[in-house]
Amino acid sequence: MPSIRSYFFEKGIKLSVKRVLKKGISDLAKDEQRQMLDTAARKLGKIPKNCQVEQLEIEGLYAEWLTSKDILEDRVILYLHGGGYAFCSANTHRPLAARIGKAAGVKVLFPEYRLAPEHPFPAAIEDAVTVYRWLLRQGYDSSKIILAGDSAGGGLSIAATLVLRDQNEPLPRAIVCLSPWVDLTSSGESYRKNKEVDPYLSVQGVRDAALMYAGNENSLNHPLVSPVFADLTGLPPLFIQAGNHEILQSDAELLATQARHAGVDVTFKVWDKMWHVWQISGDTLPEAKKAVSEIGNYLKKTFQ
16 A cells, blocks of 8 residues: 555645746756756755765766675666656666665666757667677676666667667666656557546657657657567566556556567566656655665576
8 A cells, every 4th residue: 555655745746747837847948958857856866875976988978887885796787767868867867776776786887878859769779788788898797787777768778678689699687667668659548547647747748758759750669769569579587667657557568568478577566556767756755665675676686
C-alpha cells in the first residue's frame, strides 16, 4: 500500500507543474528551459554521503565517475539519464545514479549525451555506444557492465544494446529500465487511461518531444527510436520498474511482453500509485528508497 507521504508528494508535484506551466516555460528558449530544470533538480535530491564525483571527457562528451566506499572496482553501471532526449543532465540525475551505484556496491559512469533538437536521432545512440566501447577499451569486461537508464535513458539503453548486438559486439550483462520511454508513437492504453492522474507528463508534451527527437512522424516507429518495434532476440536480462500513475506505463508493459516473446529474461514490476521516475525522489519518499534498494539487490545478484 502506498505511503501517506507519497500521496502528498504527488499532490505537490502537480501543483509545481501547474506553476511552471503558468510561468510560460514552453515559451522560453531550450537553453533557458534546461537551466530551469537543472536549478530545480539541485533542490530535489542530494548525492549519498561519501559519494565522490570525478569529472572526465570521453571523445568530446562530458562524463562523471560516481563512486562510494566499499565498491567493486571492476564492475560498472553505465547510466543514461532521461529527459525526453532534449533535457536534463548530470545535475538533474546525478543523485539517482549515485544512489543506484551505492545500493549495488559498484561504480557508475554517467555521460551527458547530445540532446535534441540540436542533435536529433541517432546522436544519443551514437554517444551511448561510444561510451560503452570506451569502457571496453579501458579493460572492463562486458559481463561486468550493466546499462541503466530512466525514461528516455531507458529507451536509449535498449537501442544502444540493439546496435551492439547487430554489430556482433559483446553485450552488457543486463539492462535496467526505470519508467522506460520505448514507444514514441504513444500507442499504449495508458496514454489515455492515465492522462488525468500522471502528475508530470502530458500526452501532448510527450508527443512533441518524440517528434523533436525522431525528426518526423514517419520515424516514430523506427526500431531504434521505439525499441518495442524491434526484434529483441538476444538481448541480455531486463529489469523494469514502472508506476500505474504514469502515461508511460504501457511502454514498460509492452517492452516486457515483447522481450519475453523474444526469449529474454525479464524482471518487471508495476508500482501502485507511483508516477514517472519516482525513484528520483530519493530517501524522502519511502517508495523511492525501496525501489532503489530492489534495483541494488538485483544488480548484486546479476553481477555475481
